[in-house]
Amino acid sequence: MLMEVRKHLKLIYEYFKVNLSAGMEYRTSFLVQVFGMALNNSAFIFFWWILYERIPSIAGYGFNDVLFIWALASSSFGFVHIVFGNILNLSDTIIKGELDTYLVQPKDVYINVLCSRTRISAWGDLAYGYVLFIPVFGWGKVFLFTLFVVFGGLLMGSIFAAAHTLTFFTGNANAIARLVVSFTITFTTYPEGIYKGALKWMVYSFLPAGFIVFLPHRILKAFNWWSVLILIIVDVLYITAGYYFFRAGLKKYESGNLITTKL
Numbered sequence: 001m002l003m004e005v006r007k008h009l010k011l012i013y014e015y016f017k018v019n020l021s022a023g024m025e026y027r028t029s030f031l032v033q034v035f036g037m038a039l040n041n042s043a044f045i046f047f048w049w050i051l052y053e054r055i056p057s058i059a060g061y062g063f064n065d066v067l068f069i070w071a072l073a074s075s076s077f078g079f080v081h082i083v084f085g086n087i088l089n090l091s092d093t094i095i096k097g098e099l100d101t102y103l104v105q106p107k108d109v110y111i112n113v114l115c116s117r118t119r120i121s122a123w124g125d126l127a128y129g130y131v132l133f134i135p136v137f138g139w140g141k142v143f144l145f146t147l148f149v150v151f152g153g154l155l156m157g158s159i160f161a162a163a164h165t166l167t168f169f170t171g172n173a174n175a176i177a178r179l180v181v182s183f184t185i186t187f188t189t190y191p192e193g194i195y196k197g198a199l200k201w202m203v204y205s206f207l208p209a210g211f212i213v214f215l216p217h218r219i220l221k222a223f224n225w226w227s228v229l230i231l232i233i234v235d236v237l238y239i240t241a242g243y244y245f246f247r248a249g250l251k252k253y254e255s256g257n258l259i260t261t262k263l
Contacts, residue, residue, distance in 0.1 A: 012083060012111065012115050052066075058191050058193075058194075059191040059192070059193025059194045060191065060192075060193045061191035061192070061193065064136050065191065065217065066191065067132050067133075067136055068132075068133065068136075068137070068213075068217055068220065069188060069189060069190075069191075069213040069214070069217060070129075070132060070189055071128075071129040071130070071132035071133040071145075072129060072133075072145070072148055072149065072152055072188075072212070072213045072216060072217075073129075073152070073185065073188040073189050073212065073213055074125045074126075074128045074129040074132070075125065075126050075128070075129025075130060075133075075145075075149040075152075075153075076129075076148075076149050076152030076153040076155075076156055076188075076212060076213075077122070077125050077153070077156060077185065078122040078123065078124070078125030078126030078127070078128070078129065078153075079122075079126055079149050079150065079152075079153035080122075080153035080154065080156050080157040080160075081118070081119040081122035081125070082118050082119065082122045082123060082126060083115060083118070083153075084114040084115050084157050084161075085115070085117040085118035085119040085122065086113055086114050086115070086116050086117040087114055087157055087160045087161050087164065088119075088160065088164075088177075088181070089117065090113065090114070090161060090164035090165070090167070090177075091164045091167040091172065091173050091174045091177055092174070093113060094164075094167045094168060094253065095167060095171075095172060097254070099113065099250075099253060102116075109246075109250065110161075110243055110246045110247070114157070114161060126149075129149065130142070130145075133145050137220070141220065144219075144220065144223075145220075148216040148219075148220075151212075151216070151231055151232070151235050152211075152212040152213065152216065154235055154239055155208060155211060155212055155234070155235050155238055155239070156184060156212060158238045158239045158241070158242035158243075159180060159184060159207065159208065159238065159242070160177065160180065160181055160184075161242050161246065162241070162242045162245050162246075163176055163177035163180035163181070164177045165242070165245050165246045165249045166249075167249075168248075168249030168250065168252045168253060169249060169252065180207065183207050184207045184209060184212075187202075187203050187207055187209035188209040188212050188213045192210070192214040192217075208234070208238065211231060211234045211235070215227060215230070215231055216231065219231070
């Protein structure tokens with residue numbers, strides 16, 4: 001088991017190096033995409049700053065609380081799309097029969113296909129979160145924030161991948177996946193207190209924004225090992241469920257009869 005984990009981590013690392021090297025080949029384009037995404041995100045924080053100039057608190061959240069959930073949501077999104085940048089293309093990969101190129105390789109198909117690409121603009125999302133976090137919460141909590149980024153990113157990735165995996169069963173789940181991505185991002189960037197009833201249940205189940213940003217927010221304010229354990233358990237459950245859901249869908253895959261091989 002440990003050997004399998006090490007093999008997968010090594011595969012992810014090798015893909016990361018290759019993808020980063022390819023992205024840095026055109027450095028001007030790389031920097032434009034990174035700073036462009038960071039600038040785009042800044043516009044939303046400016047909106048919240050204007051709002052909090054008039055309203056001191058929204059659903060129990062002050063401006064710094066909103067900065068935290070925005071920082072974590074942004075960096076989590078950036079992290080998962082740097083490391084597993086092919087997630088948002090998964091439906092198209094299945095529809096076009098391009099999984100053939102991964103099936104012929106002696107590597108886990110799920111991990112192989114997800115980390116085979118990176119998204120350059122995601123570096124802007126990742127960096128933007130730290131730019132928001134550090135001036136407000138300090139360097140002393142950067143390590144804890146980084147752990148939240150990894151947990152949140154993996155949880156986001158498992159949800160996004162599961163939405164695209166529906167393509168195996170429906171023929172084309174692109175529209176559903178786009179909604180899942182959009183709703184997840186939206187739910188993670190508004191104060192927790194505004195969600196009531198069914199919406200509250202949703203943000204801690206199907207679209208687990210609660211475990212991506214709200215539980216980490218409570219841990220940051222009042223550290224609790226039990227809450228950290230819950231966060232880890234939830235991550236493992238969602239990631240495991242997403243992996244086996246993909247494996248179940250793969251049994252329904254119809255080959256595209258491609259003769260190319262991905263190197």
